[in-house]
Amino acid sequence: MKDPITVSITGAAGQIGYALLTRIASGSMFGPDQPVNLRLIEIEPAMNALAGTVMELDDCAFPLLNEIVPTCDLAEGFTGSDWALLVGSVPRKAGMERADLLGINGKIFTGQGQAIAANAAPGVRTLVVGNPCNTNCLIAMNNAAGIPNDQFFAMTRLDENRAKSQLAAKAGVHNSAVSNMCIWGNHSATQYPDFTNAKIDGKLVTDVISDRAWLEGEFISTVQQRGAAIIAARGQSSATSAANGVVDTVRSLTTPTPEGDWTSVAVCSDGSYGIPEGLIASMPIKSDGKNWSVVQGVELDEFSRGKVDASVAELSEEREAVKDLIPS
Numbered sequence: 001m002k003d004p005i006t007v008s009i010t011g012a013a014g015q016i017g018y019a020l021l022t023r024i025a026s027g028s029m030f031g032p033d034q035p036v037n038l039r040l041i042e043i044e045p046a047m048n049a050l051a052g053t054v055m056e057l058d059d060c061a062f063p064l065l066n067e068i069v070p071t072c073d074l075a076e077g078f079t080g081s082d083w084a085l086l087v088g089s090v091p092r093k094a095g096m097e098r099a100d101l102l103g104i105n106g107k108i109f110t111g112q113g114q115a116i117a118a119n120a121a122p123g124v125r126t127l128v129v130g131n132p133c134n135t136n137c138l139i140a141m142n143n144a145a146g147i148p149n150d151q152f153f154a155m156t157r158l159d160e161n162r163a164k165s166q167l168a169a170k171a172g173v174h175n176s177a178v179s180n181m182c183i184w185g186n187h188s189a190t191q192y193p194d195f196t197n198a199k200i201d202g203k204l205v206t207d208v209i210s211d212r213a214w215l216e217g218e219f220i221s222t223v224q225q226r227g228a229a230i231i232a233a234r235g236q237s238s239a240t241s242a243a244n245g246v247v248d249t250v251r252s253l254t255t256p257t258p259e260g261d262w263t264s265v266a267v268c269s270d271g272s273y274g275i276p277e278g279l280i281a282s283m284p285i286k287s288d289g290k291n292w293s294v295v296q297g298v299e300l301d302e303f304s305r306g307k308v309d310a311s312v313a314e315l316s317e318e319r320e321a322v323k324d325l326i327p328s
C-alpha cells in the first residue's frame, strides 16, 4: 500500500464538502490504490454538523480512508497537508457589496495562508473554491510565506465543464467530444468561455456550430449565469457539480494532460497573454502529471481579447480592493 496523502478541506460541513468528501475517500481524486487522510476544518458553530458528516464517513467504511481529523483549529487542520482544498467562506448576503464580501472573506484567507505555510507539507498544493475564489487565492498565496506561487490554484473547472456540456448539447454530440475549452479570467460573471479555440471531435467549434450569434451571446451568458440558474431551480447553489469540479481539477493537475489538449484553472500569472503578473487568472494549463505550465500560443481574436481583458480588469480591481491584506 502507498503512504496516505493528507488532504485538508475547509468548509467540510457545507454542501460542497458533503458532496466532495465521499469522492475523495472513495478514490475518485487520487486513484483506487491511494489511501487518504482527511483533515476537516470548520468554524466552531458548525462542529456539530461536521460530527454528523464524520459519522457518515465512518459508516461508509471506505477501504482507502485512513484517518479523519475534524477540527476548528487551523494549525491542526493543515498539519502535514499535501493538498489544501479551501472551500469554506462566508456567502454574500442581501445588501452586501462585493467589496464587503472581499473584505470579510479576505481576512479568512490571510489566516489560512499563514497556517498552511506554518503547518503543511512543503510541497502542499492549495486549491481555492470559496468565492471570490481568484482573489481569496491571491490573498492566501501572498500570506503563505515560503510556499511557491505555482502551488496555488483557484477553481474554474466547473465553468469549463459547464461550457463543454453546453457546446456538446448544441452540436448533438457527447461531451467527451469537446476539447480545448478554456475559461479565461475571473470565476465571476465576467469569465470568458473561449469557444474560438475549443474543438469538437478535433474540429474548431466555429466550424461545427455555424450559429455565431448563439456562441457570442446565449452560450457565453448561459455559462456565466449557470450558478444563478441552479440556485433559482434548486433553491441552493451548485454542490455536486462543484465537488466534481474539485475532483477534476486535482486529477488534471496530477495526471498528464492528453496531447494537444488543455484544462482551465486559475494560476498565478507570469505575464502570459498580457495578464498582469501576480494576478490569479484562469488560462489554458497542461500538466505532465507532476508539474504544470501555461499553454502558450493560443490565438485570441479581437472578440476574445476584449472579453479576456474585461475579466482581467475585474481581477485587477479586486486586487486593489484587498491590497491591505497583501503583505508587501
Ligand code: NAX
Pocket: 010, 011, 012, 013, 014, 015, 016, 017, 041, 042, 043, 046, 087, 088, 089, 090, 091, 108, 128, 129, 130, 131, 132, 133, 155, 156, 157, 158, 159, 187, 227, 237, 238, 239, 242, 245
Ligand atoms: P455552504 O454555506 O454550504 O458551506 C460553507 C461552509 O464553510 C459552512 O459549513 C461554513 O461553516 C464553512 N466556513 C465558513 N467560514 C469558514 C472558515 N473560516 N473556515 C472553515 N470553514 C468555514 O457553501 P457551499 O455551497 O459548500 O459553497 C462553498 C463555497 O464555494 C462558497 O463560497 C461558494 O460561493 C463557492 N463556490 C465556488 C465555485 C467555484 O467554481 N469556484 C462553484 C460553487 C460554489 O458556488
